[in-house]
Amino acid sequence: MQITNNISSSYNQINLVKKTKETAKTSFASMLENNIEKTEKKEEMGKYVTYLDKFNIFDSFSxxxxxxxxxxxxxxxxxxxxIDSLSYEQAERFRSIxxxxxxxxxxxQFNNCxxxxxxxxxxxxxDSTRKTNNKTFNEALYRTAREIKxxxxxxxxxxxxxxxxxxxLSNSGKSSGVNQWDWDYDNMNIDFSKFLNDIISKYEELIANPPNKNPQFIKQQQKKLDGYNIILKHFNDIKNENTRYA
Structure with missing residues (x-):
């Protein structure tokens, strides 16, 4: 009978030690998790985020x-x-803040921000994500801005x-006439493929038949041509990507 009691007592002690260890392990994990959460909250509390929080700005996002x-x-x-860590669609939304x-x-409020x-x-x-009402062209500008350092x-x-x-837009009546940058985004209706190819042809012609032989003039036109070719390359790449994944 004494032997049975000793065995039972030992078993209970083992269980108690096991539960104590498990409780300690759980408590440590909980403490670690709380510390991580506190650290993240502390890191979030920059002046900019804190200020925007006053006006619940982040509530408008998913x-x-x-x-x-x-x-x-x-x-x-x-x-x-x-910025590179964001998708283009996220960058579009992120622009506003x-x-x-x-x-x-x-x-x-903005002046105090x-x-x-x-x-x-x-x-x-x-800024390129909101240049026009054409997403493909905007993304081409976005990638161009990323490429040109x-x-x-x-x-x-x-x-x-x-x-x-x-x-x-001014020639087509889509600009306000008061401010050349005040565009009617919803009704731009620009064929950006034609727009880019027409401008590229224009600069190719200027370089081939310059109005003057000033090397600096030709160099400037070549730089513009190179820039438009970068935009066109990205524009066509994005169109092909959209077609491939449609």
Whole structure:
């Protein structure tokens, strides 16, 4: 009888030790998880995110986008690698808080908004997603902005493309007439394939038959031609991708 009691007592002690270890293990895992959550929350609390939270800006995004966008913005800066981590569709949506929070804020609120640091290339990429009402062309500009690393060269070709679009819209009555950049996005109706090929032909002609033999003039036209060829390449690539995955 004594032997049975000893065996039972030993069994209970073993179970108690086992449960204690399991409880300790669970508590440690829970503590670790809580610490991770606290760290993530702390990392999210940059000035920019905190300010936007005052106006519930992130509520307009899906749960997935909200999590990704807050993580990107948590340190009050945007990097090229962070933008590269987004799909183009996400970049389109991210633009509104990445470079244009005024979309959600009043003028006074926008003026008080903390600064979000980013490179010119990042700004150009995000800005390209809203240049026209043609998604394929916008994405071609986006990829072009990603490809051209030099700020001056990139700004020059994107500005040139914007000027040519503005000229086309002004001639067709799709510009306000007051501000050449004030476009009627919903009714642009531009054949961008024709638009790009026409401009490329124009610059090829200028280079082949320049109005003057100034080497600098020819060099400038060649640089513009090279830029438009990059845009056209991406434009055609995207069209082919869309056809392939349709």
């Amino acid at each position: 749960a997935e986008d909200r999590k990704i966008f807050r993580k990107i913005l948590r340190d009050d800066k945007l990097t090229l690698s962070e 990445g470079i244009a929070p005024g979309t959600f804020l009043s003028e006074e 903390p600064i979000l640091t980013s490179s010119n290339q990042v700004k150009d990429m995000l 030099d700020d001056h060269d990139r700004s020059e070709i994107l500005g040139e493309a914007q000027l040519q679009i503005s000229t086309l």
